[in-house]
Amino acid sequence: MPSPTGSSRKDRWATTFWISLPLLVLTIDVCLAPQLFETRLVVGQVNVNDLLADPPYLMGTLKGHEVLVSIDDFEEALPLGDWDKRETGLAISAFVDNGKIKPAALARAVLLKLQQVSPQDAQALLTLLGRKHAAGEVIAFRVPPGPEIDKRFPFLGLYIALFEEGEHVSTDALDKVLPKLVLKAGDDGIENLFIPAIGTTWNKRQELEIGDFYKSFFSTLPQSSRPSRIDLSLYKRWPSFEIEGAAQSINLSWQDAFSLGKQRTSLVHHDIRTLLLFIAVALWASSRKVHLGTKTFLVITFFFGGIGLAVNAAIRSVAATYPSVELPANLFVLTVAALVYPMVVTWNPKDIFGASAP
Numbered sequence: 001m002p003s004p005t006g007s008s009r010k011d012r013w014a015t016t017f018w019i020s021l022p023l024l025v026l027t028i029d030v031c032l033a034p035q036l037f038e039t040r041l042v043v044g045q046v047n048v049n050d051l052l053a054d055p056p057y058l059m060g061t062l063k064g065h066e067v068l069v070s071i072d073d074f075e076e077a078l079p080l081g082d083w084d085k086r087e088t089g090l091a092i093s094a095f096v097d098n099g100k101i102k103p104a105a106l107a108r109a110v111l112l113k114l115q116q117v118s119p120q121d122a123q124a125l126l127t128l129l130g131r132k133h134a135a136g137e138v139i140a141f142r143v144p145p146g147p148e149i150d151k152r153f154p155f156l157g158l159y160i161a162l163f164e165e166g167e168h169v170s171t172d173a174l175d176k177v178l179p180k181l182v183l184k185a186g187d188d189g190i191e192n193l194f195i196p197a198i199g200t201t202w203n204k205r206q207e208l209e210i211g212d213f214y215k216s217f218f219s220t221l222p223q224s225s226r227p228s229r230i231d232l233s234l235y236k237r238w239p240s241f242e243i244e245g246a247a248q249s250i251n252l253s254w255q256d257a258f259s260l261g262k263q264r265t266s267l268v269h270h271d272i273r274t275l276l277l278f279i280a281v282a283l284w285a286s287s288r289k290v291h292l293g294t295k296t297f298l299v300i301t302f303f304f305g306g307i308g309l310a311v312n313a314a315i316r317s318v319a320a321t322y323p324s325v326e327l328p329a330n331l332f333v334l335t336v337a338a339l340v341y342p343m344v345v346t347w348n349p350k351d352i353f354g355a356s357a358p
Helices: 004-032 048-053 105-117 119-129 147-152 171-187 210-220 240-257 270-286 294-318 323-345 349-353
Strands: 037-041 057-062 065-072 088-097 100-103 138-142 157-164 192-196 229-235
Touching (some): 004 270, 004 294, 048 065, 048 240, 057 240, 065 240, 088 171, 100 105, 105 119, 105 147, 119 138, 138 171, 157 171, 171 192, 210 240, 229 240, 270 294, 270 323, 294 323
Parallel strands (some): 065 229, 088 157, 088 192, 192 229
Antiparallel strands (some): 037 057, 057 065, 088 100, 138 157
């Protein structure tokens, strides 16, 4: 006959196992999508002094992407900040004229830099661009890593947005190409994506305004976990008034993205992660009242999961007018529900409705 100590130890291990199951699933989900917030406002605006003093400047998280702003010069030899080249991409643009591609100014500078660092890779890119393409496409080119090229060319991926030659770049064209570019970079495993104001020219005001670019970017940004960081890069060699104007345009579009009713602070995979966390809390609290086995684990998991989904939906509906209170209210209610859940587990229907007559 097993000793009481051995039986007690076995029960503790079983309890730990069942409580750990939802936490294990939660850990796997966090590893696959390591961001904490899906949407979060860190600062309402950025100014040029901030960009010069401490680049890149984090503004917050929108639709699963951290949004940063920096002032860069892609023609410089030094790597950009502390970004890891193995996960970093750059968006550039080119124009299509009867199927032939003409790189824009930044693309020409990047090509020249790549030619200096790795002529064979530059030739491979030119060969790719020499194929027939159409406006609206996004061409992806992977720059193979290497000890020398990593020091002088800090990008693993180049993402070339194609526009029609002879036409001003329109907001409609941007609306189509920008989400494609972001999604393609994410599919390629890019975590850090630099996006300059492609399609704009600072000294040609009759063409696309830089403010239109940022409106299109924020309004069409796709919901995804990659790239985890998007850096809205301002060109270091622009005139100071142009950099200030670009920063103001970013501020206006950023504030509009977070205007009342549009965005709220939320967690990545909010419903799944909160349910998994508080199911573990409910299991822990219930284990103090009942023995955790396969049957009790399934009953508690599915029943509390249903309660959690109902709580999430109810709070989301009630908090629609005041989105800032949704997350704290949700966490508070689920915490209370998980801690008092043992009362539900130990309920006896006879105690509620009374025993039937003999």
